[in-house]
Amino acid sequence: MNWLLYMLFPISSSSSLSFSLPSFSQSFFQKGLLEGYGSHYKSFIEDNDKIEGDGEYLSLINRPNTEISVDFIKQLSNKVITRTDKSYKPSTSFKAALGAFVSDLFRIVADQELSYGYHVMSPGAFTKEPVGYKPFRSVIQGMYEFRLIDYQRGFREHTGAGAKAQAARFRATDKLLEMAAAYGITPANAYLHFGFMPRPSALRNPVTLKTARRFGREPQSMTFDLGDGKAKQIAEQVNELNAFFAKQEITPNCHYAFVRMFSRGDQSAFNWDQGGRLYSVGFGNYQQLAGKRRTIAQPVIRQDIRINGEETVELDIKASHLTILHAMAGIPLPNHPDPYIIPGFDRGVVKTFVTMTLGYDRFHKDWTDNAVATYRKKTGQDLRAVPFGAVKEAVLSAIPLLKSWPDSPIRWGDLQFIESEAVIDAVHTLAFEHGIPALPVHDSIIVPARYKELAIKALSEKFAAYVGVRPTIDAK
Numbered sequence: 222m223n224w225l226l227y228m229l230f231p232i233s234s235s236s237s238l239s240f241s242l243p244s245f246s247q248s249f250f251q252k253g254l255l256e257g258y259g260s261h262y263k264s265f266i267e268d269n270d271k272i273e274g275d276g277e278y279l280s281l282i283n284r285p286n287t288e289i290s291v292d293f294i295k296q297l298s299n300k301v302i303t304r305t306d307k308s309y310k311p312s313t314s315f316k317a318a319l320g321a322f323v324s325d326l327f328r329i330v331a332d333q334e335l336s337y338g339y340h341v342m343s344p345g346a347f348t349k350e351p352v353g354y355k356p357f358r359s360v361i362q363g364m365y366e367f368r369l370i371d372y373q374r375g376f377r378e379h380t381g382a383g384a385k386a387q388a389a390r391f392r393a394t395d396k397l398l399e400m401a402a403a404y405g406i407t408p409a410n411a412y413l414h415f416g417f418m419p420r421p422s423a424l425r426n427p428v429t430l431k432t433a434r435r436f437g438r439e440p441q442s443m444t445f446d447l448g449d450g451k452a453k454q455i456a457e458q459v460n461e462l463n464a465f466f467a468k469q470e471i472t473p474n475c476h477y478a479f480v481r482m483f484s485r486g487d488q489s490a491f492n493w494d495q496g497g498r499l500y501s502v503g504f505g506n507y508q509q510l511a512g513k514r515r516t517i518a519q520p521v522i523r524q525d526i527r528i529n530g531e532e533t534v535e536l537d538i539k540a541s542h543l544t545i546l547h548a549m550a551g552i553p554l555p556n557h558p559d560p561y562i563i564p565g566f567d568r569g570v571v572k573t574f575v576t577m578t579l580g581y582d583r584f585h586k587d588w589t590d591n592a593v594a595t596y597r598k599k600t601g602q603d604l605r606a607v608p609f610g611a612v613k614e615a616v617l618s619a620i621p622l623l624k625s626w627p628d629s630p631i632r633w634g635d636l637q638f639i640e641s642e643a644v645i646d647a648v649h650t651l652a653f654e655h656g657i658p659a660l661p662v663h664d665s666i667i668v669p670a671r672y673k674e675l676a677i678k679a680l681s682e683k684f685a686a687y688v689g690v691r692p693t694i695d696a697k
Contacts (some may be wrong), residue, residue, distance in 0.1 A: 224419045272373040272390040274336025279391070280503035281352040282477050283415045284317065284325035290414035293404045301363035318356040320408060324415035326370070326393040327401070328505050330408035334594065339388040342375060342450035349425050350417060361391070369397040414523060416474030417503060420467040424478050427459035428452055430486040443486045451493045455481060459499070462652065469658045472527045475507040476660065485634050492513055495634030497641040499661050508662050512697060527665055528658050534673050535697040536680055537665040542579050542636040543620070548690045549631055563619045569600060574612050575623070579636060583627040584613065639687050640664060647683040651676060
């Protein structure tokens with residue numbers, strides 16, 4: 222995440238808000254409800270021109286956590302509520318929805334690669350969230366009336382399988398940013414003024430399931446039987462970890478709760494054995510932070526995390542998926558302990574090629590847009606300057622097993638599931654046998670530095686139990 226350089230403003234929190242009401246040909250009372258998915262919802266506002274670029278899901282699990290931000294949201298609530306169908310005294314739920322929404326909008330502006338936030342605007346999309354549909358709808362209504370947000374309504378072509386759909390999109394306007402700046406709040410320092418709500422001891426459903434990618438279409442969320450034996454067992458384990466971490470002090474405030482995400486659920490052979498990583502919920506969580514500080518525009522990185530006031534260390538399984546793939550094939554891993562080191566090429570370039578390949582079912586013809594963006598974000602360099610064909614030839618020569626990847630019965634979902642089982646088992650063991658909090662980052666864990674050796678032992682043993690070989694673990 223690319224945070225802008227932040228500045229602290231010596232401005233009094235008693236600043237007042239000034240609004241100029243835009244002119245509309247139709248009032249809210251003539252327009253009805255906000256439309257998201259589903260044609261049965263009609264829009265109470267006319268949406269802006271098309272909002273394009275990359276977006277981020279609005280998690281709506283943040284709140285103001287400084288006197289300045291609390292005062293800003295309070296004053297903003299008093300104004301915004303006047304352009305809704307509610308009373309002129311904002312309710313607690315209204316202020317909570319506004320605070321969560323503004324926090325997400327500011328974090329999105331701070332990330333130079335994002336353009337908007339999105340959320341489905343139908344009641345059912347809010348049943349699992351701390352912010353309710355009605356207060357959020359009112360917040361959107363009032364903020365749009367004051368031109369504090371741009372808005373593009375969502376749509377769904379039809380209700381059948383394969384229907385094209387898009388959630389409603391939102392972005393902050395300059396007017397909102399200027400109002401916040403009067404309080405000393407900017408997108409760049411918003412992380413100082415807003416943070417996650419108190420961590421819950423359990424989520425209603427801490428397991429998510431998605432379809433396989435089809436014909437270039439992104440995986441879609443799936444419903445499943447919450448009473449299914451395996452799903453229930455998985456959910457119970459995740460909530461055990463949520464309850465444990467709810468009792469830990471994690472600073473900065475960069476973790477809310479875990480969900481475990483499975484993939485390819487629409488495949489006939491699916492048995493809760495594809496994907497399965499633990500994800501920290503919410504935009505701005507610790508898993509999204511950079512591992513190293515590369516520019517001053519990154520005020521917070523994973524190395525800054527403190528658990529119960531203690532400095533931490535990140536323990537990384539080197540070449541995790543490659544190690545698992547070779548173990549499953551019964552072939553020793555070449556260039557052990559670091560197969561990404563190939564003469565003539567930057568290690569990061571080699572790793573990017575391998576990651577691209579193992580995340581697909583055949584060889585790519587060139588660098589993907591996602592790979593280019595990720596590499597630029599990590600290094601500041603243009604991956605397209607490196608000849609793709611030359612990298613492919615060198616990697617396949619150095620790691621011969623990859624030549625047969627397009628025809629392999631092993632897929633990325635298998636590799637990710639085995640890895641997730643090992644990492645989650647290690648996290649669970651450290652938590653409930655040793656009382657040690659270990660935050661998972663997919664193929665690594667973050668632990669208090671004084672428990673480094675014990676954590677390495679636990680992670681190595683669990684990986685060996687699931688994979689059959691000991692991994693190389695680096696401390697960062």
